[in-house]
Amino acid sequence: MESKTVVEPMELPPELQKPLVPVPETEQKKKLKVLVAIDDSELSFYALQWALDNLFKNLGNDQSSMDMNQQDSGTLTVAHVMSPFHHYAFPAAEPGVYAANTVVESARKGQSKLAAGILDRAVKLCKEKNVKAESLLLEGDPKDMICQIVQEIHVDLLVLGSRGLGMIKRAFMGSVSDYCVHHAKCPVLIVRPPKESTHHQKSGE
Numbered sequence: 001m002e003s004k005t006v007v008e009p010m011e012l013p014p015e016l017q018k019p020l021v022p023v024p025e026t027e028q029k030k031k032l033k034v035l036v037a038i039d040d041s042e043l044s045f046y047a048l049q050w051a052l053d054n055l056f057k058n059l060g061n062d063q064s065s066m067d068m069n070q071q072d073s074g075t076l077t078v079a080h081v082m083s084p085f086h087h088y089a090f091p092a093a094e095p096g097v098y099a100a101n102t103v104v105e106s107a108r109k110g111q112s113k114l115a116a117g118i119l120d121r122a123v124k125l126c127k128e129k130n131v132k133a134e135s136l137l138l139e140g141d142p143k144d145m146i147c148q149i150v151q152e153i154h155v156d157l158l159v160l161g162s163r164g165l166g167m168i169k170r171a172f173m174g175s176v177s178d179y180c181v182h183h184a185k186c187p188v189l190i191v192r193p194p195k196e197s198t199h200h201q202k203s204g205e
Contacts (some may be wrong), residue, residue: 012110036077045122078135
């Protein structure tokens with residue numbers, strides 16, 4: 001007759017007999033916090049378009065489903081950095097004579113208006129894709145400010161266009177994207193435009 005071995009269940013210690021508390025699904029899945037840095041170039045808006053199409057797609061058409069689905073996908077912030085305004089002397093003026101306060105103020109207002117228009121365009125693009133986005137307007141060196149805001153708001157992914165400053169500014173100031181790749185405290189995604197867009201950009205510069 002074949003013998004059988006019966007294994008008695010082991011009794012767990014009292015501290016392990018407590019019922020397990022299920023972790024909510026929303027806590028199990030970490031929400032991705034995405035920052036897209038934009039300027040007035042079409043290349044930076046192409047990067048924003050790419051992020052909307054690939055990171056926040058299929059959010060639905062109605063408001064309620066859009067809100068619920070985006071909560072699962074993560075959050076999106078678009079940021080624009082205004083370069084500091086410097087007082088320049090008029091060519092015909094005496095050395096050390098700078099622009100009058102009224103001229104400086106007028107130039108600042110024009111710069112702020114341009115920056116607001118860039119952010120408005122970005123937010124409108126997000127709305128067309130049914131994506132809610134926060135907008136940030138910063139002032140300073142773009143390279144430094146982008147890396148700073150990444151750390152301050154705890155960004156998980158930074159998205160940049162490949163040549164956000166344009167060819168001329170890049171030659172003098174260096175590449176914002178290259179700097180952020182080495183200094184930003186989060187992964188950086190560089191979105192390169194199609195070859196056709198690159199060709200048109202070179203032709204226009």
